[in-house]
Amino acid sequence: MPKRLFNRFHAALERRLPEQRLFLRSDTETRFIRLRPLSQAIALGGTAAVLAWTIVATAILLMDSIAAGSVRERARLEQATYEARLNSLSQERDTRAEEAAAAQERFAIALEQVSKMQSALLASEERRKELETGIGVIQTTLRRTMTERDEARDHVAELSGDAADGPTAAASAERAAKDMSETLSLVTAALRRTASERDAMARVADGAVEDADRIAFDMKLLAQKHDDIFEQLEEAVTISMAPLDKMFSSAGLDPDKLIKTVQSGYSGQGGPLGPLMPALGDESDPDMSRARHILDGLDRMNLYRLAVEKAPFAMPLKTSFRYTSGFGRRWGRMHEGTDLAGAMGSPIYATADGTVVFAGRESGYGNLVKIRHAFGIETRYGHMSKIRVTVGQKVSRGDRIGDMGNTGRSTGTHLHYEVRVNGTAVNPMTFIKAANNVF
Numbered sequence: 001m002p003k004r005l006f007n008r009f010h011a012a013l014e015r016r017l018p019e020q021r022l023f024l025r026s027d028t029e030t031r032f033i034r035l036r037p038l039s040q041a042i043a044l045g046g047t048a049a050v051l052a053w054t055i056v057a058t059a060i061l062l063m064d065s066i067a068a069g070s071v072r073e074r075a076r077l078e079q080a081t082y083e084a085r086l087n088s089l090s091q092e093r094d095t096r097a098e099e100a101a102a103a104q105e106r107f108a109i110a111l112e113q114v115s116k117m118q119s120a121l122l123a124s125e126e127r128r129k130e131l132e133t134g135i136g137v138i139q140t141t142l143r144r145t146m147t148e149r150d151e152a153r154d155h156v157a158e159l160s161g162d163a164a165d166g167p168t169a170a171a172s173a174e175r176a177a178k179d180m181s182e183t184l185s186l187v188t189a190a191l192r193r194t195a196s197e198r199d200a201m202a203r204v205a206d207g208a209v210e211d212a213d214r215i216a217f218d219m220k221l222l223a224q225k226h227d228d229i230f231e232q233l234e235e236a237v238t239i240s241m242a243p244l245d246k247m248f249s250s251a252g253l254d255p256d257k258l259i260k261t262v263q264s265g266y267s268g269q270g271g272p273l274g275p276l277m278p279a280l281g282d283e284s285d286p287d288m289s290r291a292r293h294i295l296d297g298l299d300r301m302n303l304y305r306l307a308v309e310k311a312p313f314a315m316p317l318k319t320s321f322r323y324t325s326g327f328g329r330r331w332g333r334m335h336e337g338t339d340l341a342g343a344m345g346s347p348i349y350a351t352a353d354g355t356v357v358f359a360g361r362e363s364g365y366g367n368l369v370k371i372r373h374a375f376g377i378e379t380r381y382g383h384m385s386k387i388r389v390t391v392g393q394k395v396s397r398g399d400r401i402g403d404m405g406n407t408g409r410s411t412g413t414h415l416h417y418e419v420r421v422n423g424t425a426v427n428p429m430t431f432i433k434a435a436n437n438v439f
Contacts, residue, residue: 013037064322310374312351319346327427336425337418346404350395366408382416
């Protein structure tokens, strides 16, 4: 039965692929090669398989190249967005700081005005008490004067009755009456002036009370405005800080230790980490405490900005490339970096600020550049065709350090990119992916 099926298959194959003979003629003899139907079918199948594999591999390479280009473009756009966001937050921080300073100044002016009003009110109160005392004294004097006037009138009447006794007594009585009249006129004028001054001081006191109430209302509105500003600033700082914390934590870096390291390098006065505002006064004041907390958050963001420049969160390539080999074991050996394949001579850039500690040829790496960064981090760039930096040179993130090549133990043009933390190799994609939270 199997032989019969084979014979049928062979017969069908002969109908479609009849036997062919390839003649080879020489000077002395003629030979031929017989191409059986099965051999022809195997050759055609192999050719079709090779052609299909070539098409699929080309399609995969094109898709990787397109995807890599879109990833870099997205990373560039996200980085530009992050930088614009940082600039916006910096401008908003400066604006809020100016508003807080202006509000503090207005608050001080209002307190000074209230102090002056209170002093005027206390002075008017003391003046009122003095006037009351003076009025009491004048009233006592007036009563005594009126009593003396009545006595004088009685005395004048007695003198009038004794007028016949002589002109000297009459003249004396007339002088006494005139003196009494002048005294009454002076007392009456003094009373009028005292009453007028009392009414004026009362009006001043009432005006001072109204001014004090108005200033108290303005201070209440100012306090409410300060509270709104504080809430907006606190929300902005919290929202902006979260992705930065997540970025460094995802990269395996302790944010608190990182902040202390950056601070230790910028401890001088007047530098980028100088105080955003002068001393805010009494720390027991809740508003001053909130302002200090906000300024501490803005300072932390400034420290994060410096740390971002010092940690390798950028891409070493800006031209088209594709990932060819990742971090981990490969063929039984540890591959301690990521391979990025691209065109020969493609520019290679430093991924963070640092110092070049090696620039030369090293065994399997070929032409190699090592850059030492802050926080115990080191990056390596291998298989270069050309090195453009020297040992001891300071580089910034984005500076060109070499060209892509195929030196050392390499099977094709690519960049071998490594990140080491305290001497231990870590996956570079950890830093690249962590930056996607911000850039």
